[in-house]
Amino acid sequence: MNVADPLFELREAVFDYGRHRALDGLSIRLPRRGRVALLGANGCGKSTLLRLLNGLYPPLSGEVRFEGKPVDFAGAGDEFLWNFRRRVALLFQDPDAQLFNPTVHDEVAFGPLQLRMPLHEIRGKVDAVLDRLEITHLTDRAPYRLSGGEKKRVALASILVLDPEVLLLDEPSAALDPRSQSQLLELLRGLDPSKTLITATHDLDVVESIADYCYVMRSGKLIAEGPPAGILADRRLLTEANLVR
Ligand SMILES: Nc1ncnc2c1ncn2[C@@H]1O[C@H](COP(=O)(O)OP(=O)(O)O)[C@@H](O)[C@H]1O
Ligand SMILES: [Mg+2]
16 A cells, blocks of 8 residues: 555564564555554564554664654653553453453553543443443453453453554454454444554454455565455465465
């Protein structure tokens, strides 16, 4: 896609875990208000890319920019960081990496408390998001004791409660049973179109409901991009990306 004014831009980004190269000079421009999918087999670097976009890891070399400014938590001013954290939220692939509060209620209220929202407002927002994700009955439960799918919904609730403008979603539909999966896809489809949705997945069945545009990765690089219909019909590409047998 010819993205004139990208929300995120990576230029030749390299990232290594020890001696293992996870991103191998990745350049990508992601549009504002788009719904894009990052597609690729396990290990191609999707989660690493999302962590760089969210500023959790700095690139070893190359650049990560948000609205043209470097996502550089060492060098950036407080205002940029505060603004960035308010606007951009990441749903981790593994909800255990995200959940740490003693109850589901506390988990979902944590972000709003950090942002110093008034308490009565927080109560209303937490109730509303629990209801929306159909997890009100889990309010007093300990997140770490929940099932994988329940954890995923709690983690999603803890993000949606902040109403972020940009959602980075790492395999949001994995570990969900079919009913929860269609509920989730419905919910994502129902989000305000002003939001930017960037979803990493290897599940070809969900691509058309979560994205209007796809980027296909392999071995830490971008190998193709285009609208879902074209990508999903390209057997050779999907085989090359290890997305089909
Ligand atoms: N914490 C880590 N330590 C070492 N290697 C890692 C770590 N996380 C990911 N990797 C490796 O980096 C590569 C990219 O991983 P990842 O970004 O998780 O890919 P994906 O999300 O597409 O499955 C994989 O080969 C993976 O094994
Ligand atoms: Mg991953």
